[in-house]
Amino acid sequence: MKRKAVKRVKPARPKPVAAAPHASLAGYNKAAIAALAKLGIHREFDLVLHLPMRYDDETRLYPISEAPEGAPALVEGVVIDNAIKYRPKRQLVCTVEDASGTVVMRFLNFYGSQVKQLAPGTRVRLFGEIRQGFFGAEMVHPRYRVVREDTPVATTLTPVYPTTAGLSQASLQRFTRDALKASEMADTLPTKLLERNRLPGFRESVAFLHHPPPAAELAALQDRTHPAWRRVKFDELLAQQLSMRIHYDRRKTVGAPALPARDQVARELLARLPFKLTRAQSRALDEIRRDLAQPHPMQRLLQGDVGSGKTVVAALAALQALENGYQVAVMAPTEILGEQHYAKFSTWLAGLGIKVVWLSGNLPRKDKRASLDEIASGAAHIAIGTHALFQDAVEFSRLGLAIVDEQHRFGVRQRLALRLKGSTAGSTAQPHQLMMSATPIPRTLAMSYYADLDVSVIDELPPGRSPIATRLVADKRRDEVIQRIRDACVAGSQAYWVCPLIEESEVLQLQTALDTHARLQCTFPELTVGLVHGRLPTAEKLAVMQAFKSGAIQLLVATSVIEVGVDVSNATLMVIEHAERMGLAQLHQLRGRVGRGAGASTCILLYQQPLSELARERLKIIYECSDGFEIARHDLRVRGPGELLGARQSGVPMLRFADLVADVDLLEKARDVAHALLRDEPAVAQRHLQRWLGGRQDYLRV
Ligand code: ADP
Numbered sequence: 001m002k003r004k005a006v007k008r009v010k011p012a013r014p015k016p017v018a019a020a021p022h023a024s025l026a027g028y029n030k031a032a033i034a035a036l037a038k039l040g041i042h043r044e045f046d047l048v049l050h051l052p053m054r055y056d057d058e059t060r061l062y063p064i065s066e067a068p069e070g071a072p073a074l075v076e077g078v079v080i081d082n083a084i085k086y087r088p089k090r091q092l093v094c095t096v097e098d099a100s101g102t103v104v105m106r107f108l109n110f111y112g113s114q115v116k117q118l119a120p121g122t123r124v125r126l127f128g129e130i131r132q133g134f135f136g137a138e139m140v141h142p143r144y145r146v147v148r149e150d151t152p153v154a155t156t157l158t159p160v161y162p163t164t165a166g167l168s169q170a171s172l173q174r175f176t177r178d179a180l181k182a183s184e185m186a187d188t189l190p191t192k193l194l195e196r197n198r199l200p201g202f203r204e205s206v207a208f209l210h211h212p213p214p215a216a217e218l219a220a221l222q223d224r225t226h227p228a229w230r231r232v233k234f235d236e237l238l239a240q241q242l243s244m245r246i247h248y249d250r251r252k253t254v255g256a257p258a259l260p261a262r263d264q265v266a267r268e269l270l271a272r273l274p275f276k277l278t279r280a281q282s283r284a285l286d287e288i289r290r291d292l293a294q295p296h297p298m299q300r301l302l303q304g305d306v307g308s309g310k311t312v313v314a315a316l317a318a319l320q321a322l323e324n325g326y327q328v329a330v331m332a333p334t335e336i337l338g339e340q341h342y343a344k345f346s347t348w349l350a351g352l353g354i355k356v357v358w359l360s361g362n363l364p365r366k367d368k369r370a371s372l373d374e375i376a377s378g379a380a381h382i383a384i385g386t387h388a389l390f391q392d393a394v395e396f397s398r399l400g401l402a403i404v405d406e407q408h409r410f411g412v413r414q415r416l417a418l419r420l421k422g423s424t425a426g427s428t429a430q431p432h433q434l435m436m437s438a439t440p441i442p443r444t445l446a447m448s449y450y451a452d453l454d455v456s457v458i459d460e461l462p463p464g465r466s467p468i469a470t471r472l473v474a475d476k477r478r479d480e481v482i483q484r485i486r487d488a489c490v491a492g493s494q495a496y497w498v499c500p501l502i503e504e505s506e507v508l509q510l511q512t513a514l515d516t517h518a519r520l521q522c523t524f525p526e527l528t529v530g531l532v533h534g535r536l537p538t539a540e541k542l543a544v545m546q547a548f549k550s551g552a553i554q555l556l557v558a559t560s561v562i563e564v565g566v567d568v569s570n571a572t573l574m575v576i577e578h579a580e581r582m583g584l585a586q587l588h589q590l591r592g593r594v595g596r597g598a599g600a601s602t603c604i605l606l607y608q609q610p611l612s613e614l615a616r617e618r619l620k621i622i623y624e625c626s627d628g629f630e631i632a633r634h635d636l637r638v639r640g641p642g643e644l645l646g647a648r649q650s651g652v653p654m655l656r657f658a659d660l661v662a663d664v665d666l667l668e669k670a671r672d673v674a675h676a677l678l679r680d681e682p683a684v685a686q687r688h689l690q691r692w693l694g695g696r697q698d699y700l701r702v
């Protein structure tokens with residue numbers, strides 16, 4: 001198999017360690033560069049880190065008759081027959097013979113040149129799986145090459161790389177081989193550190209993973225527990241820990257208004273609340289208050305399961321900023337949730353001389369202008385809104401604290417934009433930032449992706465909540481569900497009916513919601529059935545929610561727009577249609593809309609058979625677990641961190657090699673080593689980061 005040679009310029013050497021990882025792909029042809037970019041390979045060193053996903057063993061040559069069946073093997077022989085046949089499809093059939101027997105090669109796709117190349121008398125070496133076909137032993141589309149009698153066999157396992165269209169394994173093998181030779185491979189880490197952590201050298205590890213000797217333990221390579229793998233994973237985790245830690249420390253060099261606790265208004269609010277803060281709420285609040293008093297920007301994530309009471313903690317934090325003469329912004333991902341916060345804050349703070357304004361993209365122009373003016377003049381103390389809050393037209397007079405609810409719904413960029421609102425002209429000071437999330441993050445995730453934030457956890461629910469009973473009901477038993485709704489509403493309760501997620505089409509999803517609403521209206525002539533979905537005009541959306549809250553609507557048909565935040569404590573029944581289509585986090589969030597009051601609540605998950613393996617597992621987990629943290633741990637296992645983190649991933653180097661479930665010990669080691677290096681050997685830390693992140697360290701500015 002001849003391939004076109006790719007001309008490349010060898011980078012000049014010698015060069016300092018730090019420069020090597022920057023060597024770009026200059027000298028590779030355009031098509032190769034484009035294909036490599038799709039694999040995330042932008043510099044030569046990325047090729048060094050493009051590790052095989054598996055290996056082929058072409059180190060051992062089998063006699064044809066002794067080749068194992070059901071596994072790929074290498075055999076060699078001479079072509080004794082070669083013909084294009086119709087069986088019934090046109091195909092090239094070649095018989096190859098060695099001293100022990102014969103095997104037939106079959107090609108359904110082939111070039112004319114191959115027919116010539118495989119003329120009788122040619123000696124070929126084939127790699128593939130031998131099967132007993134109708135015409136005896138055969139290999140379909142084996143990898144083959146023409147050899148001489150004494151052509152040596154490979155001395156290392158053959159790497160098989162993740163690849164993409166237009167980039168052959170052969171090219172990748174050659175590119176990585178060259179990159180291994182041309183790149184600076186010196187260890188970034190001191191020998192004694194490696195010894196202490198029982199890790200092999202970088203050069204040996206990477207060379208081993210690309211080209212393992214035949215004796216290598218395949219199982220340890222495949223499941224990535226081999227010491228060479230552990231070294232690479234450790235390096236990756238260390239780079240991540242270092243960059244997060246540097247980012248964290250850098251914050252201490254940035255200024256923010258110090259907002260000490262004054263506690264006048266806060267005490268008033270506490271006195272008017274119909275409940276006492278839970279211990280967990282008080283603890284989280286204390287942590288936030290301490291941060292706000294510092295002259296550096298707080299960046300704290302407030303985590304707490306659905307219904308744990310994060311909003312009131314946020315409101316109390318807001319008061320601390322207000323009492324120091326600063327403004328507060330509260331950003332919510334949906335209008336429904338934003339409006340609900342606006343109503344809640346307005347009620348809580350009524351009569352305390354605090355001006356709360358509402359800002360959303362859908363506000364009538366006149367109202368919007370009024371809100372913007374009040375925000376800019378400082379007349380507004382608290383601005384609550386949606387994404388509209390961080391748009392260019394919004395100018396704060398003195399923003400001291402930005403609160404982001406359901407932060408996982410926002411992109412890194414949006415949060416950054418809101419923070420920059422606080423930097424007044426001529427000053428580099430930033431507002432404090434409080435992010436809230438009900439998507440609980442397992443400890444390992446927090447230790448890695450959130451290592452640049454401080455985290456407060458509300459780990460208890462307010463007292464008096466009765467647990468939510470979860471029922472799995474096959475769709476054909478829908479009638480029983482109808483009866484339950486009737487019973488609940490007759491008893492004075494309220495219910496949600498959540499329409500299925502239809503990812504392929506928003507129009508279809510809307511239609512389904514409309515149909516469901518019409519159908520349920522007929523089913524329940526005695527009830528008021530409402531409908532809310534994302535396409536409804538804002539005013540209508542809010543009116544429906546208000547009517548549900550006041551009890552005028554008893555059954556609310558909704559799309560997943562009600563997924564986050566909505567708080568109606570009299571609703572005790574939720575039906576989720578086609579629950580098998582929804583993810584774990586989403587199901588947990590939706591279910592959290594009930595069980596908010598004292599009444600016993602039920603969540604009915606209607607599912608349609610047959611269930612996929614994944615759907616079955618998800619439903620089992622949601623049925624068995626009510627604890628958000630436990631669900632998140634399962635989610636991490638089922639889906640991996642990428643999806644769990646949502647938008648955040650765009651701002652943080654994702655892990656390619658390390659596995660947060662399997663490699664916890666390495667993660668802990670990496671964290672400790674990162675701290676020690678930054679303290680004692682910053683040059684080593686720099687060198688390591690340079691190798692792993694190249695020029696991309698910037699994206700941690702956020
Ligand atoms: P989440 O953490 O999901 O945002 P919310 O802040 O919406 O939760 O709170 C859920 C409900 O619990 C609200 O109705 C809120 O007023 C109420 N709540 C909050 N804290 C307490 C508490 N300590 N005791 C009783 N109810 C509380």
Ligand code: MG
Nearest residue numbers: 310311405565
């Ligand atoms: Mg909330």
